[in-house]
Amino acid sequence: MSKYENEINRRRTFAIISHPDAGKTTLTEKFLLYGGAIAQAGQVKGKKNTRAATSDWMEIEKQRGISVTSSVMQFQYEGYCVNILDTPGHQDFSEDTYRTLMAADSAVMVIDAAKGVEAQTRKLFKVCAMRDIPIFTFINKMDREARDPFELCEELEKELGIETCPMNWPIGCGKEFKGVYDREKREIIHFTSNGGAKAATATEVSLGDPNLDELLGQRLHSQLTDDVELLDGASAEFDLEKVRHGKLSPVFFGSALTNFGVEPFLEGFLKMTTPPLPRMAGEKLVDSMDDDFSAFVFKIQANMNKAHRDRIAFMRVVSGRFDADREVYHVQGKRKLKLSRPQQLMAAEREIIEEAYAGDIIGVFDPGVFSIGDTLCAPGKKFKFDPIPTFAPEHFCRVRPLDTMKRKQFLKGAEQIAQEGAIQMFKAPYTGMEEIIVGVVGTLQFDVLEYRLKGEYGVDIFMEGLPYEYLRWITTADGEPVKEEDLILGTDTKLVEDFKGRQLLLFGSQWAVNWTGERNKQLTFSEFSAPE
Numbered sequence: 112m113s114k115y116e117n118e119i120n121r122r123r124t125f126a127i128i129s130h131p132d133a134g135k136t137t138l139t140e141k142f143l144l145y146g147g148a149i150a151q152a153g154q155v156k157g158k159k160n161t162r163a164a165t166s167d168w169m170e171i172e173k174q175r176g177i178s179v180t181s182s183v184m185q186f187q188y189e190g191y192c193v194n195i196l197d198t199p200g201h202q203d204f205s206e207d208t209y210r211t212l213m214a215a216d217s218a219v220m221v222i223d224a225a226k227g228v229e230a231q232t233r234k235l236f237k238v239c240a241m242r243d244i245p246i247f248t249f250i251n252k253m254d255r256e257a258r259d260p261f262e263l264c265e266e267l268e269k270e271l272g273i274e275t276c277p278m279n280w281p282i283g284c285g286k287e288f289k290g291v292y293d294r295e296k297r298e299i300i301h302f303t304s305n306g307g308a309k310a311a312t313a314t315e316v317s318l319g320d321p322n323l324d325e326l327l328g329q330r331l332h333s334q335l336t337d338d339v340e341l342l343d344g345a346s347a348e349f350d351l352e353k354v355r356h357g358k359l360s361p362v363f364f365g366s367a368l369t370n371f372g373v374e375p376f377l378e379g380f381l382k383m384t385t386p387p388l389p390r391m392a393g394e395k396l397v398d399s400m401d402d403d404f405s406a407f408v409f410k411i412q413a414n415m416n417k418a419h420r421d422r423i424a425f426m427r428v429v430s431g432r433f434d435a436d437r438e439v440y441h442v443q444g445k446r447k448l449k450l451s452r453p454q455q456l457m458a459a460e461r462e463i464i465e466e467a468y469a470g471d472i473i474g475v476f477d478p479g480v481f482s483i484g485d486t487l488c489a490p491g492k493k494f495k496f497d498p499i500p501t502f503a504p505e506h507f508c509r510v511r512p513l514d515t516m517k518r519k520q521f522l523k524g525a526e527q528i529a530q531e532g533a534i535q536m537f538k539a540p541y542t543g544m545e546e547i548i549v550g551v552v553g554t555l556q557f558d559v560l561e562y563r564l565k566g567e568y569g570v571d572i573f574m575e576g577l578p579y580e581y582l583r584w585i586t587t588a589d590g591e592p593v594k595e596e597d598l599i600l601g602t603d604t605k606l607v608e609d610f611k612g613r614q615l616l617l618f619g620s621q622w623a624v625n626w627t628g629e630r631n632k633q634l635t636f637s638e639f640s641a642p643e
């Protein structure tokens with residue numbers, strides 16, 4: 112066992128996933144409120160116009176008042192050291208959002224009770240399901256008119272293909288949202304005051320209590336009795352093993368805005384989720400309890416300040432303890448180095464830190480040596496963590512420099528930006544033209560590309576939108592590259608290559624993906640890039 116066992120065991124590192132507006136920011140803030148990291152909600156980033164103040168690194172963020180990259184927050188709660196990874200939504204949705212999920216050990220999925228499963232939830236869920244990490248569901252906004260809770264659970268199961276197990280059950284909704292029924296304790300948590308910016312107050316009453324009629328009203332009381340009977344008979348049995356392998360999602364109901372149900376959720380979920388998970392490095396399983404330090408880079412954030420072209424590399428500590436004074440070995444760079452200016456985000460504050468443990472996320476100053484997926488470990492060790500997959504972009508542009516004399520700078524700049532993982536670059540060698548196609552997960556990255564090429568490399572570019580929305584890396588059984596003339600492709604499908612020479616197809620519709628798959632049986636499609 113590790114000498115850091117106590118520190119590591121109390122760490123819980125998770126990402127919050129949701130469709131924009133489901134209440135992710137509000138819920139994060141309430142977690143921080145319960146963790147004592149902030150005294151009052153609204154302090155971190157509740158109001159959209161104050162967001163720029165907390166992350167003013169990037170010019171583009173300031174201009175638009177949005178946060179381009181995801182951040183991490185740490186707080187203490189009941190002996191746990193909790194790391195929340197924020198996954199940006201809205202128009203700043205990007206590949207970073209997906210990569211951040213690679214650094215998490217579990218996910219909290221926030222669902223709007225009136226809307227159910229939405230597009231972005233589905234995408235993020237898929238990435239979590241790929242790693243089989245535990246997924247906890249918080250059905251939010253119960254203080255508004257909500258859909259039937261049975262129907263919501265059924266939708267989660269059908270749309271996402273995961274079993275659900277309600278841990279508590281809502282009593283009424285909208286103005287009549289009275290509380291939740293805790294299925295394990297067989298107790299009602301009756302909310303007695305609207306929490307708002309402060310913690311909510313609640314009283315606990317058992318199901319058979321004679322005062323329930325008065326407390327809930329006769330109608331809600333009898334509905335609850337019926338619902339509980341149905342639930343006990345019909346819903347999946349709670350099974351912690353299934354939860355830990357991402358096969359069963361515990362479901363909680365509440366309202367982040369009024370704080371109703373937030374604390375029971377936080378408590379329940381911290382108990383059920385795992386301490387820092389091990390990671391694969393080829394054949395080797397690196398356990399969080401190994402004494403030696405190891406970490407991998409999952410995100411690189413460029414500093415938009417032109418004066419110093421430095422970057423911040425975010426890494427997830429996988430094992431042992433990080434000590435700011437000690438040298439670490441950068442496996443891909445093949446050299447020892449000291450990580451400089453290691454920092455962590457504690458609620459609203461960015462702090463320089465001296466130590467961190469397995470499960471923690473640290474951001475370090477990067478003079479341009481790190482790439483996404485790089486491994487850092489104790490000197491003398493030389494393993495590489497498995498690469499982070501490349502996710503299929505959904506927006507594509509043909510890009511060229513306005514001034515053809517600047518093609519060299521253009522390629523250098525674009526390749527650098529692609530290496531940081533902000534965009535993906537493709538070539539179309541099959542059309543006879545030297546065509547560069549850029550693909551992104553979120554359209555904001557096109558603006559970032561344009562802005563940075565101009566600012567850092569002095570290149571103005573021309574971008575032309577392309578009608579593709581889907582991409583699949585293709586492989587054949589014998590591993591040989593395919594020839595375009597051997598494929599049966601429709602007019603809205605294009606064969607291209609990435610910069611590592613892997614072949615892919617771009618499609619205009621899901622229909623075209625299916626059509627092409629059926630007519631080219633020799634191909635295997637993948638939504639993530641094949642490992643190198």
Ligand code: G4P
Binds near residue numbers: 130131135157253366
């Ligand atoms: P997001 O990060 O997932 O995008 O969602 P966010 O928390 O920003 O919430 C989106 C909107 O929904 C906000 O209102 C927020 O106040 C509201 N909201 C969040 N949780 C609840 C809830 O439990 N009940 C109700 N009724 N509303 C909730 P807004 O008016 O769009 O933004 P703001 O001006 O309040 O920031």
